[in-house]
Amino acid sequence: MILPTPGTIPLEFAVIEFIPRRNHCNVDNGWCANQANQFTKPRIFRTMALRDILVYPDSRLRKRATPVETVDSAVTQLIDDMAQTMYGAPGIGLAATQVNVSKRIVVIDISEAHDQLQVFINPVICGSGERVETEEGCLSVPGIVAPVSRFSQAHVTALDRHGVPFELQTEGLLAICIQHEVDHLDGKVFVDYLSQLKRDRIRKHLVRESRPEATGVARSKENTPAL
């Protein structure tokens, strides 16, 4: 998903526009949300690894993720890897499905300073409020921005990175972002909300870009971190 900003490139042009990547990697700040969704002190990540992000139309993005049964060291390692991958992309949200792990885990950081990581394990969301249309992009659909209609508010229950349950009433960008990421866990990609014509155009573009002879650079709209 991509943060809505003025001047978003229309879909028709997004596939041909060159957009330089931003370099704002910030992987040292491992903030964690506690039960009250307040953020703990930053800590230094353990050894982390960048994971490959699946790109649409990869069929593995269609797999429905299964719940995490035990929050063990393998899960926390995955969370750390996902956070580093998200910050490095750069993006503001990432679902485990996107790094080819079929577990219901989401990481999000919508803060300007990229220092407020939020972790959602087994998130369950309930949308409410009016429907709002927001320009979205996605780390699995690089370079594409398109309007998607979602609930303006969302109530979330989940486990934090320590396995502690919490709940959260969200609105604005965080509400949009969590809906986008939970879609990933259910095997859904934001382009599914677009017309068949637009989806076909995006699919052809990304397949073409994935070929070895393609010279295009992975794109991320300036000032619009992807989800």
Ligand code: NI
């Ligand atoms: Ni996404």
